[in-house]
Amino acid sequence: MGINPAGFPALFLMTVPILILVALAAVGVAARRAPWISAAVYGGTGVVCGAAVLAAVLALAGRAPPQELLLPMGVPWIGLHLRLDALSAFFLLVVNFGGVTASLFGWGYERAHHGGHDAPPGPVLPLFPLFLAGMNLVLVAGDAFGFLVGWEAMSLASWLLVLSTHREPETPRAARLYLIMASFGAACLLLAFGLLAGPTGDYSFAAIRAHVPDDAEVALVVLLVLLGAGSKAGLVPLHVWLPLAHPAAPSHVSALMSGVMTKVAIYAMVRILFDLLGEPAWWWGGVMMAAGAVTAVMGVLYALMQDDVKRLLACSTIENIGAVVIALGLALVFKASHTPVIAALALSAGLLHVVNHSLFKTLLFYVAGAVLTATGTRDLNRLGGLIHRMPETAVLALVGASAISALPPLNGFVGEWLLFQAILNAPALPEWSLKIAIAVVGAAVALATALAAACFVRFYGTAFLGRPRSAEAGGAGEVGPAMRAGMAVPAVLCILLGVLPTPLLRLFEPAVRLMVEAGPFDDRAYQPWLWLSPTSAIGNSYNGLIMLVVIGLLSVLLVAAIHRRASDKLRRSIAWGCGFETPDPEGVAQYGASSFAQPIRRAFGGTVFHARDRVDMPEPGDLRPARLSVSWTDPAWALVFTPIGRTVDWLTQRVNGLQYMTIRRYLTLMFAALVLVLIVVAVTQR
Amino acid sequence: MSMLAAILYQIVQMLLVLALAPLLTGWVRLVKARLLGRRGPSLLQPYRDLSRLLRKEVVLAHNASWLFRSVPYMMFTAIWLAAGLVPVFTTQLALAPTADLIALIALLGSARFFLALAGMDVGTAFGGIGSSREMMIAAFAEPAMLMMVFSVAILVRSTSLAEIADFMMSGTVGLRVSLALALIALVMVAVAENARIPIDNPATHLELTMVHEAMVLEYSGRHLALVEAASMLKLLLYVALIACVFVPWGLATGSHGSVPGGLVSFVAKMAVAGAALALFETSVAKMRVFRVGEFLGGALLLSLLGAIFLYVSRGCEWWTSAMTPRISWARWCC
Numbered sequence A: 001m002g003i004n005p006a007g008f009p010a011l012f013l014m015t016v017p018i019l020i021l022v023a024l025a026a027v028g029v030a031a032r033r034a035p036w037i038s039a040a041v042y043g044g045t046g047v048v049c050g051a052a053v054l055a056a057v058l059a060l061a062g063r064a065p066p067q068e069l070l071l072p073m074g075v076p077w078i079g080l081h082l083r084l085d086a087l088s089a090f091f092l093l094v095v096n097f098g099g100v101t102a103s104l105f106g107w108g109y110e111r112a113h114h115g116g117h118d119a120p121p122g123p124v125l126p127l128f129p130l131f132l133a134g135m136n137l138v139l140v141a142g143d144a145f146g147f148l149v150g151w152e153a154m155s156l157a158s159w160l161l162v163l164s165t166h167r168e169p170e171t172p173r174a175a176r177l178y179l180i181m182a183s184f185g186a187a188c189l190l191l192a193f194g195l196l197a198g199p200t201g202d203y204s205f206a207a208i209r210a211h212v213p214d215d216a217e218v219a220l221v222v223l224l225v226l227l228g229a230g231s232k233a234g235l236v237p238l239h240v241w242l243p244l245a246h247p248a249a250p251s252h253v254s255a256l257m258s259g260v261m262t263k264v265a266i267y268a269m270v271r272i273l274f275d276l277l278g279e280p281a282w283w284w285g286g287v288m289m290a291a292g293a294v295t296a297v298m299g300v301l302y303a304l305m306q307d308d309v310k311r312l313l314a315c316s317t318i319e320n321i322g323a324v325v326i327a328l329g330l331a332l333v334f335k336a337s338h339t340p341v342i343a344a345l346a347l348s349a350g351l352l353h354v355v356n357h358s359l360f361k362t363l364l365f366y367v368a369g370a371v372l373t374a375t376g377t378r379d380l381n382r383l384g385g386l387i388h389r390m391p392e393t394a395v396l397a398l399v400g401a402s403a404i405s406a407l408p409p410l411n412g413f414v415g416e417w418l419l420f421q422a423i424l425n426a427p428a429l430p431e432w433s434l435k436i437a438i439a440v441v442g443a444a445v446a447l448a449t450a451l452a453a454a455c456f457v458r459f460y461g462t463a464f465l466g467r468p469r470s471a472e473a474g475g476a477g478e479v480g481p482a483m484r485a486g487m488a489v490p491a492v493l494c495i496l497l498g499v500l501p502t503p504l505l506r507l508f509e510p511a512v513r514l515m516v517e518a519g520p521f522d523d524r525a526y527q528p529w530l531w532l533s534p535t536s537a538i539g540n541s542y543n544g545l546i547m548l549v550v551i552g553l554l555s556v557l558l559v560a561a562i563h564r565r566a567s568d569k570l571r572r573s574i575a576w577g578c579g580f581e582t583p584d585p586e587g588v589a590q591y592g593a594s595s596f597a598q599p600i601r602r603a604f605g606g607t608v609f610h611a612r613d614r615v616d617m618p619e620p621g622d623l624r625p626a627r628l629s630v631s632w633t634d635p636a637w638a639l640v641f642t643p644i645g646r647t648v649d650w651l652t653q654r655v656n657g658l659q660y661m662t663i664r665r666y667l668t669l670m671f672a673a674l675v676l677v678l679i680v681v682a683v684t685q686r
Numbered sequence B: 001m002s003m004l005a006a007i008l009y010q011i012v013q014m015l016l017v018l019a020l021a022p023l024l025t026g027w028v029r030l031v032k033a034r035l036l037g038r039r040g041p042s043l044l045q046p047y048r049d050l051s052r053l054l055r056k057e058v059v060l061a062h063n064a065s066w067l068f069r070s071v072p073y074m075m076f077t078a079i080w081l082a083a084g085l086v087p088v089f090t091t092q093l094a095l096a097p098t099a100d101l102i103a104l105i106a107l108l109g110s111a112r113f114f115l116a117l118a119g120m121d122v123g124t125a126f127g128g129i130g131s132s133r134e135m136m137i138a139a140f141a142e143p144a145m146l147m148m149v150f151s152v153a154i155l156v157r158s159t160s161l162a163e164i165a166d167f168m169m170s171g172t173v174g175l176r177v178s179l180a181l182a183l184i185a186l187v188m189v190a191v192a193e194n195a196r197i198p199i200d201n202p203a204t205h206l207e208l209t210m211v212h213e214a215m216v217l218e219y220s221g222r223h224l225a226l227v228e229a230a231s232m233l234k235l236l237l238y239v240a241l242i243a244c245v246f247v248p249w250g251l252a253t254g255s256h257g258s259v260p261g262g263l264v265s266f267v268a269k270m271a272v273a274g275a276a277l278a279l280f281e282t283s284v285a286k287m288r289v290f291r292v293g294e295f296l297g298g299a300l301l302l303s304l305l306g307a308i309f310l311y312v313s314r315g316c317e318w319w320t321s322a323m324t325p326r327i328s329w330a331r332w333c334c
Helices: A008-032 A036-061 A086-113 A121-140 A144-163 A171-200 A205-210 A215-233 A242-248 A251-276 A282-305 A309-336 A340-375 A391-404 A411-424 A432-464 A481-499 A502-507 A509-516 A544-565 A593-608 A635-659 A663-685 B003-035 B045-055 B066-085 B101-121 B125-156 B161-169 B177-193 B221-246 B259-283 B289-313 B315-321
Strands: A067-071 A080-084 A570-573 A612-616 A627-631 B058-061
Touching (some): A008 A036, A008 A067, A008 A080, A008 A086, A036 A502, A080 A121, A086 A121, A086 A340, A086 A481, A144 A171, A144 A242, A144 A251, A171 A215, A171 A242, A171 A251, A215 A309, A242 A309, A282 A309, A282 A432, A282 A593, A340 A411, A340 A502, A391 A411, A411 A432, A411 A481, A411 B101, A411 B125, A432 A593, A481 A544, A544 B221, A593 A612, A593 B125, A593 B289, B003 B221, B003 B259, B058 B066, B066 B101, B066 B221, B101 B125, B101 B221, B125 B289, B161 B221
């Protein structure tokens, strides 16, 4: 059935990597005995992912029609459907590209850490390819069964990868929370697919597309998808596990979990809401935009509170996911109001942000890994001055920090620009409440972007600039070439995609067309590969290349003029320390991460987080040191999870009584239950 | 209009903003001094200050990195480019289709990003305090400015400054509540972003009260000259931006107005704006750092309100014409 001979090779190319990755996982099990296997597994994973990237690009560029393949495995009589269309190909590109750089970085990372303070290679090695295989399977699955198997493989592999650092004190808590959230998410998706497929028992996507659920079912599916995929992606308030679990894994795995796995969740949202669920209603997009706006602002505020480098990055992922979900919501709203061109613009903005985030977030996690390798600490308040000790890492980190802060002409800005252009088209919507909501959402995006810049000034300034705040930071050295190469590849792409974004946007245009039946570009536009001028946008254009050239030209002019005219004399001296002759050797008198966040904590955190700074100032004459303590509470825990936990506790206390009963009582109970069931059956049947 | 003329105008614009920026700063200082009953320095004093700084040697802290030394150049270039994008005397600028208002705000954001990093590079408490306060102010000011852009863009259906100026001059706008709100918000943001009095004091050297000065405390010689010149350019940029969006009359466009007329009208607008700023600065007191949030939060709410009004009122007319491609104007360049 359904094998399209012309398109067969591409899908075949996508299926083989999964099998090879699983085989590599098996090879990895042996790694404990032979360390060289580590190189083989990472090398193999990198090559396989590279091949998958190539195949995905070819499938997108060739505008291949959707291809299906039915494998005689899985559930009896149903089999395993595999399906490759433009949307899958796009996400395969993102996931496997992350796989390539993570393999490269991971190989260097594990060599650097062999016998060191991070995870030994044993537990990570077999799980790393398995994790990638699970994500690949989700993306090429053509039925709910394959999708959920892949989803669970992805979740379980990443859960075990989180547990690979089990010697660290917070890890067990992080892993437990992750397992609970992952099970919750999978259960939601399972129910959603059940509702989508209806009573026929055919779980292939084709059958799901043909089945039309009623309104109540649709509402339930939308909410379940937002809960299920949202818990994986990190939508507030389901984000609580991200800042714990993402940093706990080894850094290249953190990069994949934060930069790539969240994208698989985005894929689930797009696949179900745009493709499988039929004609959208405007409220789906409204709910998504509201969730996205809250997520974006809260995520970046969380990030501003964190002193742990990797935790900060994980929180910033929450913010970026919020931006993507806002874009998806906008696209749904416009699709529902039959303006597909603007929907295409919004969806393109979302998908571009998916690529961008996967690039700069993996880059920044590799940077965190490099810093961890060099210094042994992830605490911002113990870093500083790394720009002198790790010059190349510092440059690459600066690229990542500028890109994620949406500075032109880097890639983050292009995504933001497209999103704003889509938001500016909102007056075309017929729904009044939505128009007001979208203006507020626009303000939330702007606020989140500005706060993200503050967050990454804080990150870069405290980790790389200033003076070392600990001996470890003072004695750090540059990391090895494999790790630097792993960081350089995404950094170069951040610049390239910022300068020339249109080739990429054109590349994944088939995916956009497949979802909203329109593309964002006008082919009549002048030099469309150079100018970013979406037709649906209100007469605007942007050109990163010309901007970069002009900036370069002006800089050359400026430097030449200054050095011709100005004095070239330069003298090194001590910094002005308000009267202190020598700066303090531990560097504690400089601004740290917590002090940098203080104004923002006071301005924004007071109401949201109940953030309080307490100063314990001794009386004059008292010799004990003054102390500043900062406290804040997470509203997600206070309002959502703690009450749920308490309710569950209360219920278990009540149910506990059932454990200690006599046989006679158990029999009575069973009899009563039987009667009750029979009554229910009798009532419902007639 | 021809491409050559546009490139020529663009070059003239880049040089003009460079030449006029210290004059504006000198003018504000002069008017302020007169309002305070002092004679004040000459109008040309800022030029002299800059050239004196350029001739001085650079004193660099021991652990200042390459970033610290290159930030003045980066930030000056970003602000210079941004100032070059705002139509000062004509809308026929070669770079107009390259970057719109959103890109302009992002360019200013980049300049701020790098300056804040430079503040943290030497590793003194002052640099850090300046950087952290600057980013807090930006966290309010940038969204307020973007919402102002939203209001204008929805009205004009473009975020391109040239198109905005053309539209505003066409006379079809009329008086609008949203525009008034946007103007107030933009003025408030301009005051904050240029480190002017209720938010920050450009003349102070009392460390605990300053924001911008604290960040650049370690700069000297040519670096300081660049930083100072960049902040002068930024003041000019905001004056030009307010003039271009809200009082564009006098600007030369493709159809009417002449270039000399545009130049004269801009100098006149600059004089008025500088005098108004000086008057404002002498009549208010500086606020505490944590009041800034309330001040700029007000700006953010005002601009958001303006944008919401427009989102709601612009629906129907929009509906019919949103689909026409309007990129032809981008074709002549390149």
